[in-house]
Amino acid sequence: MPINSFPSHSFCYDMRMFFDTHVHFHETDGDRGIDDLVTRAAAAGVNRLVAVGGDCPMNRMAVEAARRYPESVWPAIGFDRDQPAALAMESGGVATGLERLSDNVRALRKQGVTVAALGEMGLDYHYSADTADVQKALFEAQLSLAEDFGLPVVVHSRLADDDTLRLLEPFADRCRDAGRSPGVLHCFTGDQGFADRLLALGLLISFSGIVTFRNADPLREVARHVPDDRILIETDTPFLAPVPYRGKRNEPAFVTGVAACLAEVRETTVEEIARITTDNARALFGV
Numbered sequence: 001m002p003i004n005s006f007p008s009h010s011f012c013y014d015m016r017m018f019f020d021t022h023v024h025f026h027e028t029d030g031d032r033g034i035d036d037l038v039t040r041a042a043a044a045g046v047n048r049l050v051a052v053g054g055d056c057p058m059n060r061m062a063v064e065a066a067r068r069y070p071e072s073v074w075p076a077i078g079f080d081r082d083q084p085a086a087l088a089m090e091s092g093g094v095a096t097g098l099e100r101l102s103d104n105v106r107a108l109r110k111q112g113v114t115v116a117a118l119g120e121m122g123l124d125y126h127y128s129a130d131t132a133d134v135q136k137a138l139f140e141a142q143l144s145l146a147e148d149f150g151l152p153v154v155v156h157s158r159l160a161d162d163d164t165l166r167l168l169e170p171f172a173d174r175c176r177d178a179g180r181s182p183g184v185l186h187c188f189t190g191d192q193g194f195a196d197r198l199l200a201l202g203l204l205i206s207f208s209g210i211v212t213f214r215n216a217d218p219l220r221e222v223a224r225h226v227p228d229d230r231i232l233i234e235t236d237t238p239f240l241a242p243v244p245y246r247g248k249r250n251e252p253a254f255v256t257g258v259a260a261c262l263a264e265v266r267e268t269t270v271e272e273i274a275r276i277t278t279d280n281a282r283a284l285f286g287v
């Protein structure tokens with residue numbers, strides 16, 4: 001058969017390569033957890049992901065996943081909003097925790113591991129408004145570390161939009177002066193006003209499975225208007241699986257559900273969503 005009689009699509013039938021920018025691996029899933037999830041993700045076309053920490057066990061797992069899959073997994077390490085109390089109970093407290101975080105970033109870089117970002121970090125006044133002051137202090141300290149390392153940050157914000165923006169602003173200004181992006185607001189569930197202020201600071205906005213939920217019309221309306229060069233997708237594995245996988249334990253392979261929803265909302269193709277979100281993630285995380 002002459003070569004030109006092959007249907008042309010057989011050479012490019014799958015241009016969809018997805019980048020899940022927010023995956024938590026848990027120690028309780030065991031060693032197979034990482035291998036199973038990364039393998040199933042690759043089979044679904046999700047061939048790049050950021051393994052995100054937030055406490056010591058998750059930071060360890062993020063690094064372990066990146067070591068095993070250096071071509072497709074990069075770690076973000078840091079301390080989440082519930083960590084001030086946990087760190088305070090260790091000897092040396094928060095200061096020692098931050099020193100250890102810096103040492104880890106330096107050690108990883110020395111070993112040739114590309115650290116994608118610091119995080120996740122941020123503020124959550126839904127679950128723990130009573131610890132607002134220590135949350136803000138830990139967030140601010142990590143923003144300053146990120147600046148020292150020239151790394152973007154992965155930010156969580158729940159019912160804390162004003163404080164999040166106030167703390168991000170000076171960091172974002174300095175990032176702009178340095179010609180780089182400050183980072184991403186992950187699992188965005190805010191309104192248009194919050195999105196506009198984040199975009200003005202230079203941040204990217206990442207949508208999770210929540211954007212696919214039946215009652216998420218206002219969120220989909222925000223997602224429709226995020227500029228092409230500022231949008232990311234994520235699963236936030238293992239939580240909140242997107243439609244059509246609701247009820248299952250979430251995993252990176254399911255980020256295709258988020259992409260399909262955004263394609264519909266933004267009146268474009270899944271391929272195009274895969275392409276722009278992958279380009280944006282690679283540029284932000286330097287991978």
Ligand SMILES: [Zn+2]
Pocket residue numbers: 022024052120236
């Ligand atoms: Zn997370």
